[in-house]
Amino acid sequence: MHVQQRCDLSGMVALVTGAGGGLGPTIARTLAEAGARIAVNDRTPERTAAVVERLREAGCAAEGFLADLTDSAQVDRLVQEVVDRYGQLDILVNKAEAHGSGRRSDEVTDEEWESVLAVNVHAAFYLSRAAVRRMRQRRFGRIIHVSNIVATRTSVLNGVAYVATKEALYGLTRHLSIEVAQHGITVNAVLPGFVATPILVERWGDERIRQLAETIPALRAGTPEEVAALVAFLASREAGYITGAAIPIDGAVSIVPGGRSDPSAAFA
Amino acid sequence: MADERWLDGLVALVTGARRGELGGGGAGIARALASHGAQVVVNDVTEELVAATVGQIQQRGGIAWGIAGDVSAPQDAQRMVDATVEHFGRIDILVNNAALGGLVPAVEHLPDEVWQRQVAIDLSGPFFMSRAALRHMVPRRFGRIVNIGSLAGVRTGFVSGAPYTTAKSGLIGLTRQMALEFAPTGSPSTCSCPPESATRRSCDGARIFSRDETIRSDRSIPKVSLASWSRSSAGGIPDCSPEQRSR
Numbered sequence: 391m392h393v394q395q396r397c398d399l400s401g402m403v404a405l406v407t408g409a410g411g412g413l414g415p416t417i418a419r420t421l422a423e424a425g426a427r428i429a430v431n432d433r434t435p436e437r438t439a440a441v442v443e444r445l446r447e448a449g450c451a452a453e454g455f456l457a458d459l460t461d462s463a464q465v466d467r468l469v470q471e472v473v474d475r476y477g478q479l480d481i482l483v484n485k486a487e488a489h490g491s492g493r494r495s496d497e498v499t500d501e502e503w504e505s506v507l508a509v510n511v512h513a514a515f516y517l518s519r520a521a522v523r524r525m526r527q528r529r530f531g532r533i534i535h536v537s538n539i540v541a542t543r544t545s546v547l548n549g550v551a552y553v554a555t556k557e558a559l560y561g562l563t564r565h566l567s568i569e570v571a572q573h574g575i576t577v578n579a580v581l582p583g584f585v586a587t588p589i590l591v592e593r594w595g596d597e598r599i600r601q602l603a604e605t606i607p608a609l610r611a612g613t614p615e616e617v618a619a620l621v622a623f624l625a626s627r628e629a630g631y632i633t634g635a636a637i638p639i640d641g642a643v644s645i646v647p648g649g650r651s652d653p654s655a656a657f658a
Numbered sequence: 659m660a661d662e663r664w665l666d667g668l669v670a671l672v673t674g675a676r677r678g679e680l681g682g683g684g685a686g687i688a689r690a691l692a693s694h695g696a697q698v699v700v701n702d703v704t705e706e707l708v709a710a711t712v713g714q715i716q717q718r719g720g721i722a723w724g725i726a727g728d729v730s731a732p733q734d735a736q737r738m739v740d741a742t743v744e745h746f747g748r749i750d751i752l753v754n755n756a757a758l759g760g761l762v763p764a765v766e767h768l769p770d771e772v773w774q775r776q777v778a779i780d781l782s783g784p785f786f787m788s789r790a791a792l793r794h795m796v797p798r799r800f801g802r803i804v805n806i807g808s809l810a811g812v813r814t815g816f817v818s819g820a821p822y823t824t825a826k827s828g829l830i831g832l833t834r835q836m837a838l839e840f841a842p843t844g845s846p847s848t849c850s851c852p853p854e855s856a857t858r859r860s861c862d863g864a865r866i867f868s869r870d871e872t873i874r875s876d877r878s879i880p881k882v883s884l885a886s887w888s889r890s891s892a893g894g895i896p897d898c899s900p901e902q903r904s905r
């Protein structure tokens with residue numbers, strides 16, 4: 391794989407949250423193939439164990455770590471455990487996210503608002519804070535939030551809590567990038583558009599995905615491997631001058647005049 | 659001048675509008691809205707803070723009423739909006755101005771409580787207030803929601819920390835999504851400061867808004883603040899004309 395040739399992550403340790411679903415396994419595997427040792431976390435022990443097993447079957451060095459990311463004490467403990475196990479933390483890929491109901495703003499409940507905020511904003515902060523404390527000591531770090539292109543637009547599928555919290559996450563990305571730039575730490579967000587993850591392919595079928603692809607300038611869905619390659623590059627030493635950025639990887643869907651940033655809404 | 663009173667008959671709720679002349683941007687916004695004819699509900703965290711702004715507006719012949727409450731508490735937000743409707747019979751304009759900023763430690767030293775409180779007031783507060791207001795605006799098919807943003811929401815804050823930048827960024831997403839949901843014909847055209855003008859507005863704004871003279875000499879401020887989103891492009895270019903008030 392080209393990524394292996396270009397991005398050398400050997401000797402590095404990466405923590406990937408939300409690793410069990412969607413793009414998670416591909417990202418974890420790509421980082422492992424580039425040489426990193428991988429700590430994975432997902433919201434249940436089962437999901438975490440399943441992705442660890444998949445990674446090990448593929449010959450990757452991976453271990454699972456449990457924590458509720460919305461609890462700051464558990465996040466501190468998680469990062470401590472990773473450092474205890476591997477001796478360091480170089481890369482944080484924060485892919486855990488909460489979706490919204492897609493209800494109209496005036497019908498969104500307190501519970502929805504708070505629970506989406508807890509994962510998409512508070513957990514991102516707790517993780518970043520704990521990671522920075524470690525990364526500073528070694529004067530190297532890569533924090534990568536896997537967000538969503540709808541962060542820059544609107545979402546019929548996910549609604550107000552999701553869009554507001556994803557935009558907020560970009561604020562955190564920008565702010566933290568300035569604070570830590572002098573310490574060799576970069577902070578970026580990756581904004582995938584429509585990506586054909588296995589679960590989406592299964593849920594929607596090839597025909598729907600083909601129709602959807604017609605609304606995208608690239609005329610196809612992205613692949614998990616393409617997103618993982620971008621994450622791996624941002625994690626590499628070569629990407630040390632990219633920071634505070636939110637990088638779309640969406641086949642240009644977000645820049646079409648009048649285009650839908652959330653094409654999947656057509657099928658909601 | 660007749661033109662001066664282009665908000666006649668409309669009811670506006672302004673959050674974080676304390677201390678009259680000694681206050682910040684919110685008090686200036688409340689005075690400006692009242693001077694253009696709106697009946698204004700002044701909110702801040704305590705009765706005393708609110709009373710100063712109410713008194714000042716009334717002294718100048720404006721109509722104002724005060725309500726203390728915490729925008730970051732969902733029940734409080736609903737209570738304040740309901741009380742506004744009870745008192746004046748309606749709510750047409752909501753200005754989400756209340757916010758908490760200021761210098762905070764760097765992220766690695768930032769305590770949970772500081773983080774959570776600023777995010778709650780600066781991001782959840784406008785959501786709770788808007789949701790409560792929309793419940794009255796939607797059935798009447800008219801409403802204007804103005805979120806006071808910040809340069810921090812577009813870039814980063816100079817004298818503020820991670821929670822402020824994060825929350826003010828989220829506020830832009832909140833604004834955009836609500837604009838999409840309520841802009842189409844058949845729903846009230848909820849409107850908001852476009853992020854960029856909100857930014858300029860609040861940078862000079864805290865100064866400008868606190869002086870009615872400036873408001874008078876620069877009509878573009880209330881106009882832009884009360885901008886309504888164009889119907890054609892959700893999240894697109896706002897239509898800033900005051901005629902948008904026509905129902």
Ligand SMILES: NC(=O)c1ccc[n+]([C@@H]2O[C@H](COP(=O)([O-])OP(=O)(O)OC[C@H]3O[C@@H](n4cnc5c(N)ncnc54)[C@H](O)[C@@H]3O)[C@@H](O)[C@H]2O)c1
Nearest residue numbers: 674676682683702703728729730755756757806808860864
């Ligand atoms: N002053 C500036 O330079 C500047 C720059 C950019 C943006 N802004 C924005 O402009 C707006 C006004 O700023 P300001 O400078 O007048 O600040 P300010 O502190 O004078 O006003 C904010 C008000 O909000 C109130 N408030 C705080 N928490 C509250 C709560 N939970 N419920 C109700 N009220 C609450 C405060 O009591 C205060 O009166 C804010 O949204 C701020 O973020 C200001």
